[in-house]
Amino acid sequence: MSQESTSAAADIAKAAKAAFEASQLIDSSEKVKALREIRKELEADKDAILEANRADLEAAQKEVDAGRMSSSLLKRLDLNKGDKWDSMLQGITDVANLPDPNGIVSYASELDDGLELYRVSCPIGVLLVIFEARPEVVVNIASLAIKSGNAAILKGGKESNETTKLLSKAIQTALSKTQISSNYIQAIQTRAEVSAILQLDQYIDLVIPRGSNSLVRNIQNNTRIPVMGHADGLCSVYIDASADAKKAVRVAVDSKVDYPAACNAAETLILHESVLPTIWPDVAKALLAADVKLLCDPPSLAVLRALSPAPPSLSTHVEPSTPESYTTEHLSLTLSVLTVPSLSAAISHINAHSSHHTDCIVTEDEAASSTFCRGVDSAGTFVNASTRFADGFRYGFGTEVGISTGRIHARGPVGLDGLVTYKYMLRSKGEQGHVVGEFGTGEGKKQYKHRRIDASAVPF
Amino acid sequence: MSQESTSAAADIAKAAKAAFEASQLIDSSEKVKALREIRKELEADKDAILEANRADLEAAQKEVDAGRMSSSLLKRLDLNKGDKWDSMLQGITDVANLPDPNGIVSYASELDDGLELYRVSCPIGVLLVIFEARPEVVVNIASLAIKSGNAAILKGGKESNETTKLLSKAIQTALSKTQISSNYIQAIQTRAEVSAILQLDQYIDLVIPRGSNSLVRNIQNNTRIPVMGHADGLCSVYIDASADAKKAVRVAVDSKVDYPAACNAAETLILHESVLPTIWPDVAKALLAADVKLLCDPPSLAVLRALSPAPPSLSTHVEPSTPESYTTEHLSLTLSVLTVPSLSAAISHINAHSSHHTDCIVTEDEAASSTFCRGVDSAGTFVNASTRFADGFRYGFGTEVGISTGRIHARGPVGLDGLVTYKYMLRSKGEQGHVVGEFGTGEGKKQYKHRRIDASAVPF
Incomplete structure (x- = not known):
């Protein structure tokens, strides 16, 4: 792989991580606003996007004529077919209206008087999503990533490159009108970039390949980053x-x-x-x-x-x-x-x-x-x-990232819930803070109390 | 790696998967019984196990004297130090008394009249756990694996080989007195076996390495199997x-x-x-x-x-x-x-x-x-x-597998909850069963209802 694509990939991955970290304190309502802006931007850019889509379709038709592409793949490329365009836009609004999957407490316990533990859902970080021909997946995944608070790097099929370029540009333009960095959603075009980014486990937290078993296995063989595979169904x-x-x-x-x-x-x-x-x-x-x-x-x-x-x-x-x-x-x-x-x-x-x-x-x-x-x-x-x-x-679930054939983290159809993890927040309200050295079995030592707290959100 | 260790590793991995699958219909009470039998067996074998532990300690002392091992590592090997033996046995009873993490419904919805969906916790499958010197970890991890319904293959540090052999033998003897296969918990001794098993993603569902960053990264570099790393804490x-x-x-x-x-x-x-x-x-x-x-x-x-x-x-x-x-x-x-x-x-x-x-x-x-x-x-x-x-x-959490430094599946201290995944069970009580073709937007088509069901367990 060339030095150039490695360096470009590192810039993309770093920018994604920075955009993710900067987004941690942004309010949920701003994510909804971003999704509305994306819909507006796509509506404004409709003609140009469909023109790019026609260029992809014409190039694909030549491949079909030459016997190098299936006509079913060609059909999946067409963004103007039936109600596909309108469904894509409606999908953004549907995701915007789903409840925020973050900030939900799944375990809360008072470890000692005034020492409160909360297990609370939070985003995973930076996602690398690799998918096939259908260009509207860019918009679907971007919506899910933004709503769930994850930055994403997207790689679509090369057959839809012209369309996905404009879709991504519209998304970035929309993000630039919000508090969320426009680097929150980035698109890459080449396999060399994918290969380079798969090495950057310090920036990328989860790879989601949607495609064949061999695609998923190939990615698993070439990265230390966790992989949530969407492969065959038998x-x-x-x-x-x-x-x-x-x-x-x-x-x-x-x-x-x-x-x-x-x-x-x-x-x-x-x-x-x-x-x-x-x-x-x-x-x-x-x-x-x-x-x-x-x-x-x-x-x-x-x-x-x-x-x-x-x-x-x-x-x-x-x-x-x-x-x-x-x-x-x-x-x-x-x-x-x-x-x-x-x-x-x-x-x-x-x-x-x-x-x-x-x-x-x-x-x-x-x-x-x-x-x-x-x-x-x-x-x-x-x-x-x-x-x-x-x-x-x-x-x-309203919509899905895909159907996970892995067993770890998320299994089966993956909605917004599958794109979050959790962290533990621990707060001492004690007058002197809390230290571990005071607990134990010796004389004068404190015992853990482990009293369940009834809480659906973190109270601070 | 030799043909022999590859073939032996495949036998171990296959036997683990078969033991896991056979255990799916075994009642929760049998797992508790297995843990009690393990405690009894360890009590009966105490003298022999401590003698093996002394052999490990003597060999380790020579390594320390030769400057090839740290004395802190030596100390961790000693199973007879302080209340370590008794704590190990008490840990088995503590895990036995924890609630079963399986069968818990986290999402339930009536998709249509009489079509009920349940997301229910279930075991992950076969775990490969790689850890360092302390031999009692064999017993801790075996207890957690059995309680959570996962089969496990364990690889301890080579310094404790004699001790872990007898601990594993006692566990297998105890399992043979239950409905759970004695292959449910297996120990391996060599790095060659680990390397071979890391290739067997058809049998192994999760690798849990507990050790240094370099151990975790090395394993991530050499397997397609998901890795839940327990690495450094900065x-x-x-x-x-x-x-x-x-x-x-x-x-x-x-x-x-x-x-x-x-x-x-x-x-x-x-x-x-x-x-x-x-x-x-x-x-x-x-x-x-x-x-x-x-x-x-x-x-x-x-x-x-x-x-x-x-x-x-x-x-x-x-x-x-x-x-x-x-x-x-x-x-x-x-x-x-x-x-x-x-x-x-x-x-x-x-x-x-x-x-x-x-x-x-x-x-x-x-x-x-x-x-x-x-x-x-x-x-x-x-x-x-x-x-x-x-x-x-x-x-x-009662006890822990370790502290995950990954972000996927389980994060932070991992208890029994971190050793389960979930599956979706869908039941039609409709007179004609349920088919997708009846739903849609056309005339006479049904709409999904998505009514929340209040259920903590699957009712069938």
Whole structure:
């Protein structure tokens, strides 16, 4: 990597840390004001931003024509498609209206008379967020970062460089009208800058990569900074012995078909062997009717091949599975099907093969629900509900940074709560202050009292 | 690294993950039983364990005699010193009696009629804990891991290998009398095994290194697994313009002198320039009387040199500071002293130089308290209280894994709460289950309701 990009990256990272530290004493209302200013600035710059977006689209079209880019990626670039522009602006207002996640006390205790301890939520610091093509993510993440009190450095896909440049410029112009430094949100354009910033753990507190498993692993391999990965979703639906047939059909179809390219779509259907002759044929017919291709293990395949009349797409849409079928995130209308002899076999299969994202049981049995939800080691364990519900908006967080596939700090859909940490504030109101040397087991020593304090905010 | 240690490490890691998964459905009472069995087993094996400990001590004594080990390290090895053995056993009972940190609901919402979402605490998975000499840490960490529902692989200092082998054996024997797998707690002995296990992110969920900054950084550089570092403490005490003189003396002395080798001892004293002629002489005299060596900046040095009569140890215990003084964790009776013109200069210095562990302000001014506690970006921000209070036992957590100097997941003293994560459980009680396709903005589509549910535990 060049000396130049290393030095430029260090300047960006230092400026972000300085902007973060300077923001610690700024009032919550100023963050709301900043978000309003950003919306105004974007509205004022709309024509120029959409023109830059057209330039990105034209360049991308050439890549698609040359076979070097998928047309689905091209579609994601378009900021003027449908209500995307308006939704992006509305998202800023929605985030502004959410409660401030900072300053909330989660533990408070009087350690001694007049010695009060508060565990209180506070921002993490400087975030480095790396994401793919969709340019509106710049605005989404900037809104979440500002609201949660974190500075952010953003790196979007290179396909949207022209658009993200103008979006970032608008955000910085808006910030310059507030008490928050315009360096609070910075955009970078190159991989060399990312590589350089990944080395700067003295300035960057958390890396959030949104993309493939290989992107996340590559970043984890190249930094000491904590990584909150948003990677693949290999989700499954298990149809239990006690499943209701109608629920099984509805949940299996919705989990697979509602949006197959999403990380919370189901990739594997697991069948208790007792439902093979009863529920499986109806589920299979419904999936085939929705154009789903089924990769079946021998027992589930045998049932379909024995159906009379045969489903119309049996020859085109039903195939034997391979061991790889059960570790593949299809992201399309393909579903792997596996038969198991028991609930515990289903749980073991999921724990060994799923990506610990979201897994669902269809059952009428309360004990099976409980066992599945506790035994499956995933961020989401669902009963009779589509895996597609795993989403920050649906969970009620207003919006989300993404869906964390890590287990540390924040798991599953990450909203504002996932972008804060906590600190401990300790205050002595004692006449002589408080010192540790006075406590202990010897004669005349004080004992800790540890009386819970009922407080939702720090009283000083 | 040899093929052999890589393969042995993989077996250990796999066995730990299997033990963790098998434990998911085991009742909380069984964990308490396991802790009681461990205490019994240790009591039964006391003679053999102390004999192994004597062997470690004899080997260590030779290292000390040869000048290859410090005598303070030797002292930490001794399991039979004072009430250490009894404290270790009592610690097991104390942890057993703490509330289970799992199964606690922190967010519950009805997304739609009959569609209930619960965010519930659950174990992280498999922990790899790397620590230094003190052999009783094996028992402390094993107790915390079992109580919090995490499997653990432990690597102690090589100086205590004989002792930790027998401690681990006793723990495994005790576990074999319960439903919990004896592989739940495993000990490893070599650095080669650590290196191999650091590559196994499919089995290990969190690494907890307790030691120096360089140990923590070295591990961060060599693994994709999240690291919760317990590294240096460069803590400071700031004496504000409005400080009470008596509190300043007490807090400064206790923070430095109570236990200078601890990570929560103060290393830097920061003086508002207005207290140089008023409070500083008394603080300096008290520190010098406690045998503290002062590394002073020019203004604080000038005041001490002008004192009449001169403090007796002025010539031996007072020296000019260097820039390095303010980035050094002395871990001894040495304290760096700096003068600043303002509260905000103190905050800037701390944010730039401290290790974000624990920092204290001595002040009578409520606004200064508030500014300091919010502006200083450390895990602990204290008012008129010694930095030495930063400790899991003192905070009321019963015990601690250590004091995290990271900002992600758990910060400051880490108790049982820091060893759990959460998962989302979603249950449909609807007659047809719940699917995402029914929700949206079109005609006949349902809207999310997001009604808060008042629940402290999952009702199924």
